[in-house]
Structure formats: structure tokens, C-alpha cells
Amino acid sequence: MTPTLSDGPNIGSALKAVREHQHLSLESVAEDTRIRRAYLAAIEEGRLEALPSRPFTIGYIRAYARALGLDGEAAVERFRTEEPAPDQALREPLGVQEGRDPRLMLGAVALALIVAAIVLWNVVQRLMIEPTAPATVTVAATAQAKTAPSTPQSAAVALGAPLPPPIESTTPPLYETPGLEAATAAGDGSADSAEAALKAQKAAAAAAPKVEAVPTESLPATFTAQGAVYGGPAETSPVVLQARKPASIIVRGADGTVYFARQLAAGESYRAPALAGLTVDVSEPEAFQVFVGGQTKGLLPAAQTPIGKFAQ
Missing domain, CATH: 1.10.1200 (Non-ribosomal Peptide Synthetase Peptidyl Carrier Protein; Chain A)
Known part of the structure; x- marks a missing residue:
């Protein structure tokens, strides 16, 4: 008589009877279904604790029945009837052990120690900075303090008159x-x-009449640039005004147009363009030496001088 899924006390024994009737080994069924031989043996023997979770077990039974040429859904239905789903949570797959990671415990202990150390340090710091109770000062002690001679350290220090502010040497005089x-x-x-x-x-x-610069024996006879040279090119500008010390200079045309205005430093020069009617205004005439064609003409004679007089 050919066994069926209804034979045996449970679905595992029924599947085993059909397999043996077909002269199949567990190894061949495991190779066809890609299910471990140990899981197939546990199904046949009804050892559900040796199987993975319930969904995996149901899938294994369905695949086992189909490999034997049986109705897989009928096999699953009998298994659910014999082993109804429990109310408790499904078991974890085999090979997974329930337990806490020891590293988490070590981390929690270390964190607790750090927090305790911070709290203890704050308590100690607060105790160290708490003000002490003020001492009681008696009337006698107060009187003694008032009559006690002053020490040299507490004597008043005599201060002299304040010094004047330093003169700003780089500030030019106001131009008028x-x-x-x-x-x-x-x-x-x-x-x-x-x-x-x-x-x-x-x-x-x-x-x-023609204005001549005042000659000075100590002045250089020829022009030598000792700083920046402003103005026109040497080919078209024979008149050069060189500052002997910091001073201001303004060059105007006959119509009042300003051609040059600057505070020159010592050694800087201005080469006047060859234009008619130019007038030079300086803050200090003796601060400028005049050169015409590279030869000295002395110092400027006045604060306001026509430049054309030197080229005549």
C-alpha cells in the first residue's frame, strides 16, 4: 500500500514513510531541496526545537513534500493543524545566542566613572572657593589699627608733572x-x-624784473636725484626744484589751474613743464634748491615765484 500525507502520527513520519517507499535517501532529498540533511531529519523525527523559526520550518516542509511528488500546501496545512502557532515570540534562528554585548557593559561602566569624577571635581572646587566667615573685629583692634604707624609700603608716592606729548615729526605744517x-x-x-x-x-x-635765486656756497653745483622725481621728462623740463627738507609745493598756471600739489620729502624733486605763466607756491622758500639744465641756481627767493624767470 502506498503511504500518503495522512499516514503516521505527524507530518514528519508521513514524509519519512513516503521517502522510504520511494527508496530515497536523506542526502538525495537534501541535494534536491538545498535543505540541510539535519533539518530534514529533525522534521521527520518531530524535533521542532532543532529547526529554525516557524516560517523557515513551514518552507522546509513545503519543499520536502514537493521533492517527493506530494502536495506541498497539504503538507503545510497538516503541520499547522498539528503544531498551531504559539502566542510567544518566534525562536531566533539556530546559531544566534541571546545575550548582551560585553562591550556595552564596559562602556556604561566607563561613562558612569567619568560622570562621577566630574561631579566629585565640581564639589571639591566649590568647597575650595567658598568664602570663609568674616572675622569679628573688636573696637580695641580697630583703634589699634588707626593708631598704628603707617609702613613705608603704604606711604603716598609723589608723582611729577605730566610730560608733554611727543611732537609728531611726520605731520606737515598747515598750508596757507x-x-x-x-x-x-x-x-x-x-x-x-x-x-x-x-x-x-x-x-x-x-x-x-628777472628773479634770481639766492646762491649758497654749500649747495651742490649739479642736480643729483636723491628721491622720487615728479613732473615732466628731463628733455622738455629744464627747471627742477629739489626739496632740502620736508615742505609743501603747489604749481599753478596763469589761469589758476593746479598742475602739481604735494608734500615733498627731503631729496624728492619736481621737474616743471615748459609752460608759460607757471607760478610755484612753497611753504618755505629756503627748503627748495633750483636747478636749470642740471646746474644750481641757488634757493628759491620767495614763497611765490614765477618759474619762467629761472629759464630766462
Whole structure:
């Protein structure tokens, strides 16, 4: 008589009877189903504790029945009838042991020690900085402190008068437009009067005879650049004004146009362009040496001088 899925006390014995009737070994069934031989033997013997979780067991029974040419769903249905799903959680797959990682325990202990050390350190620091109770000062002690002679350390230190601030050597003197004060005083104080007086002064300076720079024996005879040279090229500018010390210089045209205005340092020079009607205004005439064609003409004779007089 051919065995069926209904034979035997459980589904495992029924599958075993069918396998033996077909003269199949567990090894051949395991090779066909790709299921471990130990799991197939546990199914046949009803040792569910040796199997993985319930979903895996159901899949193994279905594959085992189909490998024998039986109805896999019928085999699963009988297994569910014989072994209803328990209310407890499914067992973990074999090979997985339940337990806590010892590294987590070590980390928790280390963290607790660190927290305890921080709390203890704060408590000690607070105890160390707490103010002590103020000492009671008696009337006698106060009187004694008042009558006690002062020590040399507590004597007043005599301070001298404050020193004046240092002079800023790099600050140039304030520039005042030459002739502005006289031009303003000559008229009624208005801008028109000042401009008219300034024009009259320029006309008088232009009509004056040839101006010669004051020669000085100690001045260099020829021009040698000792700093930056501003102005036009040497080929078209024969007149050169070289600063002997820091001073300001303004060069204007006949129409009042400003061609150059700068605070020159000692050694810096200005080469005047070959233009008619140029006038130079300086803060200190003796601070500038005049060179024409590279030869000295002495120092500037006045704060305001027509440049064209040197080229004549």
C-alpha cells in the first residue's frame, strides 16, 4: 500500500514513510531541496526545537513534500493543524545566542566613572572657593589699627608733572595760500575782492624784473636725484626744484589751474613743464634748491615765484 500525507502520527513520519517507499535517501532529498540533511531529519523525527523559526520550518516542509511528488500546501496545512502557532515570540534562528554585548557593559561602566569624577571635581572646587566667615573685629583692634604707624609700603608716592606729548615729526605744517590774507584784508572781505587783489598781485609779480635765486656756497653745483622725481621728462623740463627738507609745493598756471600739489620729502624733486605763466607756491622758500639744465641756481627767493624767470 502506498503511504500518503495522512499516514503516521505527524507530518514528519508521513514524509519519512513516503521517502522510504520511494527508496530515497536523506542526502538525495537534501541535494534536491538545498535543505540541510539535519533539518530534514529533525522534521521527520518531530524535533521542532532543532529547526529554525516557524516560517523557515513551514518552507522546509513545503519543499520536502514537493521533492517527493506530494502536495506541498497539504503538507503545510497538516503541520499547522498539528503544531498551531504559539502566542510567544518566534525562536531566533539556530546559531544566534541571546545575550548582551560585553562591550556595552564596559562602556556604561566607563561613562558612569567619568560622570562621577566630574561631579566629585565640581564639589571639591566649590568647597575650595567658598568664602570663609568674616572675622569679628573688636573696637580695641580697630583703634589699634588707626593708631598704628603707617609702613613705608603704604606711604603716598609723589608723582611729577605730566610730560608733554611727543611732537609728531611726520605731520606737515598747515598750508596757507600765499597772499590770501593780504588779498582779503585789502578789500571788503568778499570773495570777489580777494580774487581781484590776488590777480593784481600776480600781475605785479609778472611785471617785476628777472628773479634770481639766492646762491649758497654749500649747495651742490649739479642736480643729483636723491628721491622720487615728479613732473615732466628731463628733455622738455629744464627747471627742477629739489626739496632740502620736508615742505609743501603747489604749481599753478596763469589761469589758476593746479598742475602739481604735494608734500615733498627731503631729496624728492619736481621737474616743471615748459609752460608759460607757471607760478610755484612753497611753504618755505629756503627748503627748495633750483636747478636749470642740471646746474644750481641757488634757493628759491620767495614763497611765490614765477618759474619762467629761472629759464630766462
